[in-house]
Amino acid sequence: MLCRRLAAQAPCWLRSAGTLTAPAAAGEVAPTKPVNSEDGITTTVPGQAFVGDLRSTSALEVGDGVFDHTKKWLQGNHKSPMEYIQSTEPIKCHGLVVASYGYDDPALGCPVEYINLKGTTRDSPAVCKYTGNKFYSDDWVGGGAH
Template sequence: RAPMALRAAALALSRTSAAGLAPRAPAAFARGFANQVEKFTGGQPIQTKRPAYDERDVPHTEKWLEADATPPIDLIAQVPPIGIKADRVSCKSEGACMDRYGERAGLGAPNTYYQLNSTTPENPVKCKYCGLRFYGVH
């Protein structure tokens, strides 16, 4: 075992640079790495599916995050409570997939039932899936 360890140490020493600080990389690897470094000199690399970078590329958070859009919970809060002339209500809210694929979509919210016996416009029952509010009109 000792001769194998000596061979490994000798091989490692033969691969070090003249100053003895860093191992030498093969020439093909060094050329390929140099080409990669040139791509990222302008800042942080940007994820893209295209093979080359251009001015149309922006970071994903800026591309898909609409910072000025109103959050959905605020839009739902703008809808006034719905008065129902019954003791219970069925809320079959349509999810984003149900809007696109219809009744066959398995990703919408389930059909839920809510009791309206002690609800008022000031204290409505709220659907836990879509956020709509209901109260009983008696």
């Protein structure tokens, strides 16, 4: 009974995408099938969705013509997030190890990554695998760690 009520409340775009077949609309379990998007990449259809709930879609397909995150960043003259990360300058640090928090506040962002800076230079920095921040240190050149 609950499945029938949820199927009746499903958004119209779910029905038109073929996600809700006749058996699913009647409350039966129906397998989901992959859908080919306009760029030819096979994607799976979303699972359960509620009217007005955009959490599962990340505000995609809300009428602005953007259907995936790649197109979201590549529209217009805007830089992609990767271009912003690559354009930043390396951060000079003192010592041989740096803790990359991903942000000024360690409570936000990615897990802490401890990066060994031995052998790094401004031209060849060490890169945080979570944030893309680049770090280097000249303290290792003389053999001293301090």
